[in-house]
Amino acid sequence: MVSEYEKTRLANIKRNQELLVSLGIDSPLLEPKEKPRKKNPVVKKRKLPESTLNDGESLPPTKAQRGEVSDSAPASSVRRSTRNAGKLVDYKKEIIKDSPIPVAYSSGVKTSENTGPMGREDGPRKYDPKTYGSIPGIxxxxxxxxxxxxxxxxxxxxxxxGISGGKQGAYSVALSGGYDDDVDLGYxxxxxxxxGRDLKGTKAAPKNLRTAPQSSDQTFENTFNKMLLRSCxxxxxxxxxxxxxSRSKYAPAEGYRYDGLxxxxxxxxxxxxxxxxYMVCKFAFKRLPGQPPLLVRDEDEPGKLESIDYEETDNKIDKEDSPPKEGNPE
Structure with missing residues (x-):
């Protein structure tokens, strides 16, 4: 039995898909797949053999002994390594404000399935995000x-x-799950x-600001919806x-990826x-031509994608809605 909610969801998906196709999607004949990288093998630490020392013998030191600091070393509250004892070191110059790549990735401890370049995870911005169009260097x-x-x-x-913008339209949007009747065809x-949601939450779940159920109509007077309407x-x-x-095959297997304009x-x-x-504001996006092709997620990866057979779904809904034939049990 197909629930009313599921019928509405599938009908919305089909209608949205037909709308996107009518816009003319310039997708390539061949779409490159994400190439998963081999994970580094986990190295198990060997257990040290139990001590077999006789009575009265002491174990060798397991930690390097601290060296004597010379009297000529500058007095300071900054903790220094013994290898720098007696040296004048300007520690402020060694501070790196930008972190181009997390240490876990740069050291090889963690690997990624994404094949594109990796951006910074921290540090001051080099460019203003309140910019329409691409960002230099990304x-x-x-x-x-x-x-x-x-x-x-x-x-x-x-x-x-999910939406960032100004008076002249949206600068950027993020696709990360969202509403389950939205359609992502990549291009x-x-x-x-x-x-349309109660941002105060409920007594039982006072912090469910972004997962609260729809409780009123959306309108284009909403600041963010107005941005996207202006973009249109x-x-x-x-x-x-x-x-x-996101369940889309165009979503990355991990992290967040910039897919262009x-x-x-x-x-x-x-x-x-x-x-x-309740009514909702909907928007149809189309990718600008002349950009690199999108990567697609490996469909063999379990638990990642949801494939929908629209023809089978239509038959299922029609069967549920149609009255039973004479002679057949209900």
Whole structure:
């Protein structure tokens, strides 16, 4: 038995997919797949043999002894290594404010399935994220372990919010799961706007600000929805990042990836996929031509993708809605 919620979800998905196809998706004939890298083998530490010393014998020291610091060493509260004892060292000059690559990756302890360049995870911004279009030095396919990294490299400023923009439209959006009836075809996708949820939460779950159920209609008067509506009117390019939480095959297997520039082609108000049928703001994005092809996630990877057979779904819904034939049990 197909529930009403599932019927609405599948119908919305089909309608959204047809809309995206009607926009004309310029997808390549061959799409490169993410190439998983081999994980480094875990090295097990050997247990030291139990001591067989006789009574009265002491174990050899397991820690290097601290050397004597020369009287000529400068007095300071800064803790120094013994290898620098007696030397004048300006420790302030050794402070590195930028961290281009996390130590876990640069040291080889952790490997990634992403094949694109890795962005910074911290440090001061080099460019203003309040920019329409691309950011200098950040190529399509660059990825980050966290949303903080996307913000540090000015691709998508907010650490949590999905929409960033100004009076002339959105600068960037993040795809990371979102509404389950949205469709992501890679080179075009539908996106549900903001608002319609009680941000105060409930007594039982006072902190469910972003997971609270829809409790009112969304409108284009909402600040973020107004940004995307303005993008649709002015056709300014919008930067798009995809996150690992999305079920789309175009989402990265881990972290967050910059997938280039898109344009908002259409904005409309429609019935949302919620029990009370509250209205939601919807947007259709299309990728700008002339950019590197998108990577696709390996479909053999378990638990990552959700494939939907639309023809089979239509048959299932039609069967559920149609009255039983004479002579057959209900």
């Amino acid at each position: 190529e399509v396919g660059t990825w980050w372990e966290t949303r903080q990294g996307c913000s540090a490299d000015s691709i998508h400023a907010p650490w949590v919010g 075009a996708f539908t996106y549900t706007g903001s608002g 009117e002015l056709k300014k390019p919008v930067r798009v990042i995809r996150g690992f939480k 898109y344009r908002v082609e259409k904005a409309w108000l429609g019935k949302g996929n919620n029990p009370k049928g």
